Amino acid sequence: MEVYWIKLKYLLPALFGQTILELTKDKIIDRVNNRVVTWKNVKAIRKVKFRYSSGVAIELFDKTELTDHLNFIEKPFSYITDIFYGTPLVIAFQYVSGGNSEILLTIENYFLQKTSAKFRFAANRRAV
Numbered sequence: 001m002e003v004y005w006i007k008l009k010y011l012l013p014a015l016f017g018q019t020i021l022e023l024t025k026d027k028i029i030d031r032v033n034n035r036v037v038t039w040k041n042v043k044a045i046r047k048v049k050f051r052y053s054s055g056v057a058i059e060l061f062d063k064t065e066l067t068d069h070l071n072f073i074e075k076p077f078s079y080i081t082d083i084f085y086g087t088p089l090v091i092a093f094q095y096v097s098g099g100n101s102e103i104l105l106t107i108e109n110y111f112l113q114k115t116s117a118k119f120r121f122a123a124n125r126r127a128v
Contacts, residue, residue: 021091023106023110037065037066041062042111045057045107053093055094056093056107057085057089067088
């Protein structure tokens with residue numbers, strides 16, 4: 001049952017013509033997990049690996065911007081994600097259209113354009 005819910009959760013936005021991951025001039029919108037984060041709150045962006053796939057971890061200056069708006073079911077999952085990946089916001093590449101490198105590069109470019117944190121990105125790039 002849980003596997004079907006997860007698959008349906010990713011497919012519903014696509015069925016209704018919504019993008020799963022949207023990068024705007026002010027924020028990142030993750031429609032699968034119903035999470036919105038402003039670019040001003042993004043500290044760093046890095047690639048993470050899962051068991052069979054990979055994704056992007058978006059590190060935040062203030063995690064409460066994201067976690068305060070979650071319901072009692074979503075909060076524990078957010079805390080677990082934070083423990084394993086160091087951030088409550090991780091987006092899997094497998095459900096976003098495009099190649100993994102292309103998706104990561106696009107998000108990184110938005111990050112560099114929207115913040116003045118070029119030196120932080122360069123430091124993280126060497127570590128990944």
